[in-house]
Amino acid sequence: MLDESLDDYGTARLTLNRPERHNAFNADLIAALTEGFTRLGQANEVRAIVLSGAGKSFSAGADLDWMRAAAGWSAAENEADATRLSDMLAAINDCPKPVIVVAHGHVTGGGVGLVACADMAVAVDGTQFRLSEVRLGLTPATISPFVMAKIGARARRWFLTAEAFDAATAQSLGLVDEVAIDADAAEAVVAHWLTHIGQAAPGAVADAKRLALDFAGQAISDELRADTARRIAARRTVAEGREGINAFLSKGKPSWVIE
Template identity: 50%
Template sequence: MQYETLNLAFSGQGTSQVATVTLNRPDVRNAFNEVMIAELTAAFTALDTNDDVRAVVLAANGKAFCAGADLNWMKKMAGFSDAENRADALRLAAMLSAIYRCRKPVIARVNGDVYAGGMGLISACDIVVAVDTARFCLSEARLGLIPATIAPYVIRALGEQASRRYFATAEQFDSATALRLGLVSEAVSEAQLDTTVQQLAATLCANGPSAVRECKALVQDIAGRTLDTALIEDTAERIARVRAGAEGREGVASFLEKRAPAWRGDSA
Protein backbone atom coordinates (compact mmCIF):
# COMPACT_ATOMS: atom_id res chain seq x y z
CA MET A 1 0.00 0.00 0.00
CA GLN A 2 1.23 3.49 -0.87
CA TYR A 3 0.91 6.12 1.84
CA GLU A 4 0.62 9.88 1.46
CA THR A 5 1.61 10.88 5.01
CA LEU A 6 3.68 7.88 6.16
CA ASN A 7 6.68 5.81 5.19
CA LEU A 8 6.66 2.08 5.93
CA ALA A 9 9.87 0.03 5.93
CA PHE A 10 10.92 -3.43 7.07
CA SER A 11 14.26 -4.66 8.39
CA GLY A 12 15.37 -8.16 9.32
CA GLN A 13 14.67 -11.42 7.58
CA GLY A 14 12.04 -14.13 7.47
CA THR A 15 9.77 -14.16 10.50
CA SER A 16 11.97 -11.80 12.53
CA GLN A 17 11.20 -8.49 10.88
CA VAL A 18 10.89 -5.07 12.46
CA ALA A 19 8.45 -2.69 10.79
CA THR A 20 9.10 1.05 11.00
CA VAL A 21 6.16 3.39 10.50
CA THR A 22 7.44 6.93 9.98
CA LEU A 23 5.29 10.05 10.19
CA ASN A 24 6.22 12.03 7.09
CA ARG A 25 4.79 15.53 7.26
CA PRO A 26 7.89 17.36 8.52
CA ASP A 27 6.79 20.67 6.99
CA VAL A 28 3.93 20.84 9.55
CA ARG A 29 5.89 19.17 12.38
CA ASN A 30 4.11 15.88 11.59
CA ALA A 31 0.75 17.24 12.69
CA PHE A 32 -1.97 14.79 11.81
CA ASN A 33 -5.04 15.30 9.67
CA GLU A 34 -7.78 12.98 8.48
CA VAL A 35 -5.45 11.37 5.92
CA MET A 36 -2.72 10.54 8.44
CA ILE A 37 -5.31 9.24 10.91
CA ALA A 38 -6.74 6.88 8.28
CA GLU A 39 -3.29 5.78 7.13
CA LEU A 40 -2.00 5.09 10.65
CA THR A 41 -5.11 3.05 11.37
CA ALA A 42 -4.65 1.04 8.18
CA ALA A 43 -0.91 0.53 8.73
CA PHE A 44 -1.21 -0.75 12.29
CA THR A 45 -4.22 -2.90 11.44
CA ALA A 46 -2.19 -4.58 8.68
CA LEU A 47 0.92 -5.00 10.85
CA ASP A 48 -1.16 -6.58 13.60
CA THR A 49 -1.88 -9.57 11.34
CA ASN A 50 1.54 -9.77 9.64
CA ASP A 51 3.12 -12.90 11.13
CA ASP A 52 6.59 -11.95 9.86
CA VAL A 53 6.68 -8.80 11.99
CA ARG A 54 7.91 -9.18 15.57
CA ALA A 55 8.04 -5.51 16.57
CA VAL A 56 6.98 -2.09 15.26
CA VAL A 57 8.81 1.23 15.56
CA LEU A 58 6.79 4.44 15.32
CA ALA A 59 9.14 7.19 14.15
CA ALA A 60 8.98 10.64 12.56
CA ASN A 61 10.87 12.65 9.96
CA GLY A 62 12.03 16.20 10.64
CA LYS A 63 12.81 18.02 13.87
CA ALA A 64 9.55 17.31 15.74
CA PHE A 65 7.89 14.00 16.48
CA CYS A 66 4.30 15.26 16.31
CA ALA A 67 2.71 18.64 16.97
CA GLY A 68 -0.79 17.24 17.39
CA ALA A 69 -3.63 18.14 15.08
CA ASP A 70 -3.05 20.04 11.85
CA LEU A 71 -4.35 23.62 12.14
CA ASN A 72 -6.03 23.59 8.74
CA TRP A 73 -7.82 20.39 9.70
CA MET A 74 -8.89 21.98 12.99
CA LYS A 75 -10.26 25.01 11.13
CA LYS A 76 -12.32 22.71 8.96
CA MET A 77 -13.61 20.87 12.02
CA ALA A 78 -14.80 24.16 13.52
CA GLY A 79 -17.56 24.15 10.91
CA PHE A 80 -18.59 20.55 11.50
CA SER A 81 -21.94 19.60 12.92
CA ASP A 82 -22.12 17.76 16.24
CA ALA A 83 -22.55 14.45 14.42
CA GLU A 84 -19.58 15.16 12.15
CA ASN A 85 -17.40 16.13 15.12
CA ARG A 86 -18.33 12.91 16.93
CA ALA A 87 -17.53 10.82 13.86
CA ASP A 88 -14.22 12.58 13.43
CA ALA A 89 -13.29 12.05 17.09
CA LEU A 90 -14.17 8.37 16.78
CA ARG A 91 -11.80 8.00 13.82
CA LEU A 92 -9.00 9.45 15.97
CA ALA A 93 -9.97 7.08 18.77
CA ALA A 94 -9.86 4.13 16.36
CA MET A 95 -6.34 5.13 15.28
CA LEU A 96 -5.07 5.23 18.86
CA SER A 97 -6.76 1.93 19.61
CA ALA A 98 -5.13 0.32 16.55
CA ILE A 99 -1.71 1.26 17.94
CA TYR A 100 -2.50 0.33 21.54
CA ARG A 101 -4.21 -2.96 20.63
CA CYS A 102 -1.64 -4.00 18.01
CA ARG A 103 -0.47 -7.41 19.23
CA LYS A 104 3.11 -6.59 18.30
CA PRO A 105 5.13 -4.47 20.75
CA VAL A 106 5.41 -0.87 19.55
CA ILE A 107 8.46 1.31 20.25
CA ALA A 108 8.07 5.06 19.87
CA ARG A 109 11.27 6.64 18.50
CA VAL A 110 10.81 10.22 19.66
CA ASN A 111 13.23 12.46 17.78
CA GLY A 112 11.81 15.80 18.94
CA ASP A 113 8.91 17.67 20.50
CA VAL A 114 5.59 15.99 21.24
CA TYR A 115 2.48 18.12 21.63
CA ALA A 116 -1.25 17.53 22.14
CA GLY A 117 -2.44 14.58 20.05
CA GLY A 118 1.17 13.49 19.62
CA MET A 119 1.09 12.69 23.33
CA GLY A 120 -1.67 10.23 22.57
CA LEU A 121 0.46 8.57 19.90
CA ILE A 122 3.41 7.89 22.20
CA SER A 123 1.15 6.94 25.12
CA ALA A 124 -0.44 4.22 22.98
CA CYS A 125 3.02 2.69 22.42
CA ASP A 126 4.61 0.11 24.70
CA ILE A 127 8.11 1.57 24.94
CA VAL A 128 9.06 5.22 24.42
CA VAL A 129 12.66 6.19 23.64
CA ALA A 130 13.12 9.96 23.39
CA VAL A 131 15.99 12.31 22.71
CA ASP A 132 16.94 14.16 25.86
CA THR A 133 16.16 17.51 24.20
CA ALA A 134 12.51 16.65 23.46
CA ARG A 135 9.74 18.69 25.02
CA PHE A 136 6.28 17.45 25.87
CA CYS A 137 3.02 19.35 26.23
CA LEU A 138 -0.69 18.65 26.56
CA SER A 139 -1.54 22.02 25.06
CA GLU A 140 -5.28 21.63 24.44
CA ALA A 141 -6.44 23.86 27.32
CA ARG A 142 -4.56 26.81 25.80
CA LEU A 143 -6.99 26.60 22.87
CA GLY A 144 -10.05 26.11 25.02
CA LEU A 145 -10.09 22.40 24.25
CA ILE A 146 -9.56 19.20 26.26
CA PRO A 147 -7.37 16.14 25.53
CA ALA A 148 -10.39 13.84 25.71
CA THR A 149 -9.76 11.26 22.99
CA ILE A 150 -6.16 10.71 24.00
CA ALA A 151 -6.93 10.73 27.74
CA PRO A 152 -7.35 6.95 28.25
CA TYR A 153 -3.82 6.39 26.93
CA VAL A 154 -2.10 9.44 28.40
CA ILE A 155 -3.48 8.87 31.91
CA ARG A 156 -2.26 5.25 31.80
CA ALA A 157 1.18 6.38 30.68
CA LEU A 158 1.59 9.60 32.66
CA GLY A 159 -0.33 8.67 35.82
CA GLU A 160 -3.45 10.21 37.30
CA GLN A 161 -1.84 12.86 39.49
CA ALA A 162 0.51 14.18 36.80
CA SER A 163 -2.38 14.17 34.33
CA ARG A 164 -4.41 16.35 36.69
CA ARG A 165 -1.65 18.93 36.52
CA TYR A 166 -0.59 18.86 32.89
CA PHE A 167 -4.09 18.53 31.40
CA ALA A 168 -5.19 21.69 33.21
CA THR A 169 -2.02 23.79 33.09
CA ALA A 170 -0.90 22.92 29.55
CA GLU A 171 2.66 23.38 30.81
CA GLN A 172 5.56 22.22 28.73
CA PHE A 173 7.90 19.71 30.40
CA ASP A 174 11.25 18.23 29.44
CA SER A 175 12.42 14.69 28.80
CA ALA A 176 13.89 14.35 32.30
CA THR A 177 10.42 15.03 33.75
CA ALA A 178 8.82 12.68 31.22
CA LEU A 179 11.30 9.99 32.27
CA ARG A 180 10.63 10.54 35.97
CA LEU A 181 6.87 10.33 35.43
CA GLY A 182 7.14 7.15 33.38
CA LEU A 183 5.86 8.60 30.12
CA VAL A 184 9.28 8.00 28.58
CA SER A 185 11.10 4.68 29.02
CA GLU A 186 14.55 6.02 28.11
CA ALA A 187 15.90 9.50 27.41
CA VAL A 188 19.09 9.44 25.34
CA SER A 189 21.25 11.71 23.23
CA GLU A 190 20.43 12.16 19.56
CA ALA A 191 23.52 10.09 18.71
CA GLN A 192 22.24 7.19 20.84
CA LEU A 193 18.62 7.25 19.67
CA ASP A 194 18.78 4.79 16.77
CA THR A 195 21.15 2.41 18.55
CA THR A 196 18.90 2.28 21.61
CA VAL A 197 15.77 1.65 19.53
CA GLN A 198 17.53 -1.03 17.48
CA GLN A 199 18.79 -2.80 20.60
CA LEU A 200 15.32 -2.86 22.10
CA ALA A 201 13.82 -4.17 18.87
CA ALA A 202 16.48 -6.91 18.70
CA THR A 203 15.76 -7.88 22.29
CA LEU A 204 12.06 -8.20 21.52
CA CYS A 205 12.77 -10.28 18.41
CA ALA A 206 14.94 -12.69 20.42
CA ASN A 207 12.01 -13.65 22.66
CA GLY A 208 9.20 -16.03 21.84
CA PRO A 209 6.84 -14.17 19.46
CA SER A 210 3.71 -15.65 20.99
CA ALA A 211 5.02 -14.99 24.50
CA VAL A 212 5.69 -11.34 23.65
CA ARG A 213 2.14 -10.94 22.34
CA GLU A 214 0.75 -12.67 25.43
CA CYS A 215 2.86 -10.44 27.71
CA LYS A 216 1.48 -7.30 26.06
CA ALA A 217 -2.10 -8.56 26.41
CA LEU A 218 -1.43 -9.62 30.00
CA VAL A 219 -0.47 -6.12 31.10
CA GLN A 220 -3.37 -4.49 29.26
CA ASP A 221 -5.89 -6.97 30.65
CA ILE A 222 -4.59 -7.12 34.23
CA ALA A 223 -3.69 -3.49 34.98
CA GLY A 224 -6.20 -1.87 37.31
CA ARG A 225 -8.21 -5.03 37.95
CA THR A 226 -9.21 -6.01 41.46
CA LEU A 227 -7.05 -8.77 42.93
CA ASP A 228 -9.85 -11.28 43.41
CA THR A 229 -10.55 -14.93 42.71
CA ALA A 230 -11.48 -14.22 39.10
CA LEU A 231 -8.14 -12.51 38.46
CA ILE A 232 -6.18 -15.31 40.12
CA GLU A 233 -7.99 -17.90 38.05
CA ASP A 234 -7.45 -15.86 34.90
CA THR A 235 -3.68 -15.66 35.42
CA ALA A 236 -3.46 -19.37 36.27
CA GLU A 237 -5.34 -20.25 33.08
CA ARG A 238 -3.02 -18.06 31.00
CA ILE A 239 0.22 -19.63 32.23
CA ALA A 240 -1.22 -23.15 31.97
CA ARG A 241 -2.20 -22.49 28.35
CA VAL A 242 1.18 -21.02 27.45
CA ARG A 243 3.12 -23.83 29.16
CA ALA A 244 1.19 -26.42 27.18
CA GLY A 245 1.65 -24.57 23.88
CA ALA A 246 4.26 -25.44 21.27
CA GLU A 247 6.31 -22.31 21.89
CA GLY A 248 6.36 -22.81 25.65
CA ARG A 249 7.46 -26.41 25.31
CA GLU A 250 10.15 -25.46 22.77
CA GLY A 251 11.43 -22.66 25.00
CA VAL A 252 11.82 -24.89 28.04
CA ALA A 253 13.35 -27.70 25.98
CA SER A 254 15.90 -25.38 24.34
CA PHE A 255 16.91 -24.00 27.73
CA LEU A 256 17.43 -27.46 29.20
CA GLU A 257 19.28 -28.63 26.08
CA LYS A 258 21.43 -25.46 26.04
CA ARG A 259 20.56 -24.51 22.46
CA ALA A 260 18.84 -21.61 20.73
CA PRO A 261 15.07 -21.93 20.49
CA ALA A 262 13.54 -22.54 17.07
CA TRP A 263 12.08 -19.03 16.77
CA ARG A 264 15.58 -17.54 16.62
CA GLY A 265 16.39 -19.52 13.49
CA ASP A 266 15.78 -16.61 11.10
CA SER A 267 17.75 -14.13 13.19
CA ALA A 268 20.60 -16.35 14.46
Protein backbone atom coordinates in the same frame (compact mmCIF):
# COMPACT_ATOMS: atom_id res chain seq x y z
CA MET B 1 2.52 10.98 4.65
CA LEU B 2 3.41 7.66 6.34
CA ASP B 3 6.53 5.89 5.12
CA GLU B 4 6.93 2.18 5.78
CA SER B 5 9.79 -0.32 5.61
CA LEU B 6 10.52 -3.83 6.86
CA ASP B 7 14.02 -5.20 7.43
CA ASP B 8 15.29 -8.78 7.34
CA TYR B 9 14.96 -9.09 11.13
CA GLY B 10 11.25 -8.36 11.19
CA THR B 11 11.44 -4.76 12.32
CA ALA B 12 8.79 -2.62 10.65
CA ARG B 13 9.46 1.10 10.66
CA LEU B 14 6.69 3.64 10.24
CA THR B 15 7.73 7.25 9.76
CA LEU B 16 5.33 10.17 10.02
CA ASN B 17 6.23 12.16 6.93
CA ARG B 18 4.53 15.56 7.00
CA PRO B 19 7.61 17.53 8.08
CA GLU B 20 6.24 20.80 6.72
CA ARG B 21 3.38 20.43 9.26
CA HIS B 22 5.55 18.96 12.04
CA ASN B 23 3.80 15.65 11.35
CA ALA B 24 0.45 16.95 12.56
CA PHE B 25 -2.56 14.66 12.20
CA ASN B 26 -5.20 15.00 9.56
CA ALA B 27 -7.84 12.52 8.46
CA ASP B 28 -5.52 10.86 5.93
CA LEU B 29 -2.67 10.35 8.39
CA ILE B 30 -5.04 8.99 11.03
CA ALA B 31 -6.43 6.50 8.51
CA ALA B 32 -2.93 5.48 7.40
CA LEU B 33 -1.76 4.89 10.99
CA THR B 34 -4.87 2.85 11.79
CA GLU B 35 -4.43 0.70 8.71
CA GLY B 36 -0.68 0.33 9.16
CA PHE B 37 -0.74 -0.79 12.79
CA THR B 38 -3.73 -3.08 12.23
CA ARG B 39 -2.09 -4.80 9.27
CA LEU B 40 1.43 -5.02 10.71
CA GLY B 41 0.05 -6.25 14.00
CA GLN B 42 -1.29 -9.34 12.21
CA ALA B 43 1.74 -9.94 9.98
CA ASN B 44 3.71 -13.05 10.98
CA GLU B 45 6.93 -11.66 9.56
CA VAL B 46 6.83 -8.58 11.83
CA ARG B 47 8.52 -8.85 15.23
CA ALA B 48 8.34 -5.18 16.30
CA ILE B 49 7.19 -1.79 15.02
CA VAL B 50 9.19 1.43 15.40
CA LEU B 51 7.33 4.73 14.97
CA SER B 52 9.23 7.96 14.41
CA GLY B 53 8.78 11.33 12.72
CA ALA B 54 10.57 13.00 9.80
CA GLY B 55 11.85 16.55 10.05
CA LYS B 56 12.16 18.75 13.11
CA SER B 57 9.42 17.20 15.26
CA PHE B 58 7.87 13.87 16.11
CA SER B 59 4.30 15.19 15.99
CA ALA B 60 2.60 18.50 16.71
CA GLY B 61 -0.77 16.85 17.30
CA ALA B 62 -3.79 17.93 15.31
CA ASP B 63 -3.35 19.80 12.02
CA LEU B 64 -4.66 23.37 12.30
CA ASP B 65 -6.50 23.22 8.98
CA TRP B 66 -8.17 19.99 10.08
CA MET B 67 -9.25 21.58 13.38
CA ARG B 68 -10.47 24.69 11.57
CA ALA B 69 -12.64 22.56 9.31
CA ALA B 70 -13.96 20.61 12.31
CA ALA B 71 -15.28 23.82 13.85
CA GLY B 72 -17.87 23.95 11.07
CA TRP B 73 -19.00 20.34 11.37
CA SER B 74 -22.08 19.11 13.16
CA ALA B 75 -21.86 17.47 16.58
CA ALA B 76 -22.37 14.05 14.98
CA GLU B 77 -19.62 14.68 12.41
CA ASN B 78 -17.22 15.81 15.13
CA GLU B 79 -17.99 12.75 17.24
CA ALA B 80 -17.38 10.44 14.30
CA ASP B 81 -14.09 12.19 13.56
CA ALA B 82 -12.96 11.95 17.19
CA THR B 83 -13.88 8.27 17.20
CA ARG B 84 -11.59 7.69 14.22
CA LEU B 85 -8.75 9.31 16.18
CA SER B 86 -9.53 7.12 19.19
CA ASP B 87 -9.62 4.05 16.95
CA MET B 88 -6.18 4.95 15.63
CA LEU B 89 -4.76 5.27 19.16
CA ALA B 90 -6.34 1.95 20.11
CA ALA B 91 -4.81 0.27 17.04
CA ILE B 92 -1.38 1.33 18.30
CA ASN B 93 -2.03 0.68 21.99
CA ASP B 94 -3.55 -2.78 21.42
CA CYS B 95 -1.22 -3.85 18.59
CA PRO B 96 0.01 -7.38 19.44
CA LYS B 97 3.53 -6.49 18.30
CA PRO B 98 5.89 -4.50 20.52
CA VAL B 99 5.60 -0.81 19.59
CA ILE B 100 8.58 1.50 20.04
CA VAL B 101 8.37 5.28 19.65
CA VAL B 102 11.32 7.60 19.03
CA ALA B 103 10.35 11.15 20.02
CA HIS B 104 12.20 14.34 19.13
CA GLY B 105 11.55 18.03 18.65
CA HIS B 106 8.02 19.04 19.58
CA VAL B 107 5.53 16.46 20.83
CA THR B 108 2.21 18.22 21.30
CA GLY B 109 -1.36 17.19 22.08
CA GLY B 110 -2.16 14.07 20.10
CA GLY B 111 1.57 13.50 19.62
CA VAL B 112 1.76 12.87 23.36
CA GLY B 113 -1.06 10.37 22.85
CA LEU B 114 1.05 8.48 20.32
CA VAL B 115 3.93 8.25 22.78
CA ALA B 116 1.58 7.06 25.53
CA CYS B 117 0.36 4.21 23.30
CA ALA B 118 3.86 2.80 22.84
CA ASP B 119 5.24 -0.12 24.82
CA MET B 120 8.67 1.52 24.87
CA ALA B 121 9.62 5.11 24.10
CA VAL B 122 12.90 6.97 23.88
CA ALA B 123 13.12 10.75 23.65
CA VAL B 124 16.06 12.69 22.26
CA ASP B 125 17.39 15.24 24.73
CA GLY B 126 15.79 18.59 23.96
CA THR B 127 12.40 17.13 23.09
CA GLN B 128 9.57 19.33 24.36
CA PHE B 129 6.24 17.79 25.35
CA ARG B 130 3.00 19.70 25.82
CA LEU B 131 -0.64 18.77 26.37
CA SER B 132 -1.79 22.03 24.84
CA GLU B 133 -5.50 21.52 24.29
CA VAL B 134 -6.88 23.87 26.98
CA ARG B 135 -4.99 26.78 25.42
CA LEU B 136 -7.13 26.25 22.33
CA GLY B 137 -10.37 26.03 24.30
CA LEU B 138 -10.40 22.24 23.89
CA THR B 139 -9.60 19.26 26.15
CA PRO B 140 -7.36 16.21 25.67
CA ALA B 141 -10.42 13.99 25.91
CA THR B 142 -9.66 11.48 23.15
CA ILE B 143 -6.07 10.85 24.19
CA SER B 144 -6.77 11.00 27.93
CA PRO B 145 -7.42 7.26 28.53
CA PHE B 146 -4.10 6.38 26.95
CA VAL B 147 -2.12 9.17 28.62
CA MET B 148 -3.59 8.44 32.04
CA ALA B 149 -2.95 4.71 31.61
CA LYS B 150 0.70 5.62 31.23
CA ILE B 151 1.22 8.43 33.78
CA GLY B 152 -1.84 8.18 36.05
CA ALA B 153 -3.24 11.04 38.11
CA ARG B 154 -0.10 13.09 37.49
CA ALA B 155 -1.73 13.96 34.16
CA ARG B 156 -4.00 16.40 35.99
CA ARG B 157 -1.33 19.10 36.24
CA TRP B 158 -0.30 18.85 32.61
CA PHE B 159 -3.90 18.69 31.33
CA LEU B 160 -4.78 21.86 33.25
CA THR B 161 -1.70 24.07 32.78
CA ALA B 162 -0.73 23.06 29.23
CA GLU B 163 2.83 23.93 30.20
CA ALA B 164 5.76 22.41 28.35
CA PHE B 165 7.91 19.71 29.94
CA ASP B 166 11.22 18.28 28.89
CA ALA B 167 12.40 14.75 28.16
CA ALA B 168 13.73 14.20 31.68
CA THR B 169 10.34 15.12 33.12
CA ALA B 170 8.63 12.84 30.61
CA GLN B 171 10.88 10.04 31.84
CA SER B 172 10.10 10.80 35.50
CA LEU B 173 6.39 10.67 34.66
CA GLY B 174 6.77 7.30 32.94
CA LEU B 175 5.75 8.67 29.56
CA VAL B 176 9.13 7.71 28.08
CA ASP B 177 11.54 5.02 29.22
CA GLU B 178 14.87 6.50 28.16
CA VAL B 179 16.38 9.86 27.22
CA ALA B 180 19.13 9.83 24.58
CA ILE B 181 21.67 12.56 23.97
CA ASP B 182 21.05 12.60 20.21
CA ALA B 183 19.40 10.69 17.38
CA ASP B 184 22.24 8.17 17.09
CA ALA B 185 22.04 7.42 20.79
CA ALA B 186 18.27 7.02 20.51
CA GLU B 187 18.77 4.52 17.70
CA ALA B 188 21.21 2.61 19.94
CA VAL B 189 18.49 2.38 22.60
CA VAL B 190 16.06 1.08 19.97
CA ALA B 191 18.63 -1.47 18.80
CA HIS B 192 19.07 -2.66 22.40
CA TRP B 193 15.33 -3.22 22.80
CA LEU B 194 15.06 -4.94 19.43
CA THR B 195 17.91 -7.31 20.33
CA HIS B 196 16.03 -8.48 23.40
CA ILE B 197 12.70 -8.71 21.56
CA GLY B 198 14.49 -10.88 18.99
CA GLN B 199 15.29 -13.45 21.69
CA ALA B 200 11.66 -13.77 22.80
CA ALA B 201 8.90 -15.95 21.39
CA PRO B 202 6.58 -13.79 19.26
CA GLY B 203 3.38 -15.38 20.51
CA ALA B 204 4.50 -15.13 24.12
CA VAL B 205 5.37 -11.46 23.58
CA ALA B 206 1.88 -10.77 22.23
CA ASP B 207 0.29 -12.60 25.16
CA ALA B 208 2.54 -10.84 27.68
CA LYS B 209 1.55 -7.47 26.23
CA ARG B 210 -2.10 -8.48 26.59
CA LEU B 211 -1.46 -9.33 30.25
CA ALA B 212 -0.03 -5.87 30.87
CA LEU B 213 -2.98 -4.18 29.17
CA ASP B 214 -5.70 -6.33 30.71
CA PHE B 215 -4.47 -6.44 34.31
CA ALA B 216 -3.06 -2.95 34.86
CA GLY B 217 -4.71 -1.37 37.90
CA GLN B 218 -6.92 -4.36 38.65
CA ALA B 219 -7.34 -5.55 42.22
CA ILE B 220 -6.10 -9.08 42.91
CA SER B 221 -9.23 -11.20 43.09
CA ASP B 222 -10.20 -14.85 42.75
CA GLU B 223 -11.43 -14.13 39.22
CA LEU B 224 -8.19 -12.42 38.27
CA ARG B 225 -6.06 -15.25 39.64
CA ALA B 226 -8.19 -17.81 37.81
CA ASP B 227 -7.74 -15.88 34.58
CA THR B 228 -3.95 -15.84 35.00
CA ALA B 229 -3.96 -19.60 35.65
CA ARG B 230 -5.94 -20.21 32.47
CA ARG B 231 -3.59 -18.05 30.44
CA ILE B 232 -0.35 -19.72 31.58
CA ALA B 233 -1.93 -23.17 31.19
CA ALA B 234 -2.85 -22.33 27.60
CA ARG B 235 0.66 -21.05 26.85
CA ARG B 236 2.31 -24.19 28.26
CA THR B 237 0.41 -26.34 25.78
CA VAL B 238 0.97 -24.39 22.56
CA ALA B 239 3.80 -25.40 20.25
CA GLU B 240 5.79 -22.26 21.04
CA GLY B 241 5.65 -22.92 24.77
CA ARG B 242 6.68 -26.56 24.37
CA GLU B 243 9.55 -25.60 22.08
CA GLY B 244 10.84 -22.98 24.47
CA ILE B 245 10.83 -25.27 27.49
CA ASN B 246 12.47 -28.12 25.54
CA ALA B 247 15.16 -25.79 24.18
CA PHE B 248 15.91 -24.50 27.67
CA LEU B 249 16.16 -27.99 29.18
CA SER B 250 18.38 -29.26 26.35
CA LYS B 251 20.46 -26.06 26.32
CA GLY B 252 19.43 -25.57 22.71
CA LYS B 253 18.13 -22.55 20.83
CA PRO B 254 14.48 -22.12 19.88
CA SER B 255 13.58 -21.33 16.28
CA TRP B 256 12.45 -17.75 16.92
CA VAL B 257 15.82 -16.40 18.12
CA ILE B 258 17.21 -13.66 15.88
CA GLU B 259 20.99 -13.41 15.68
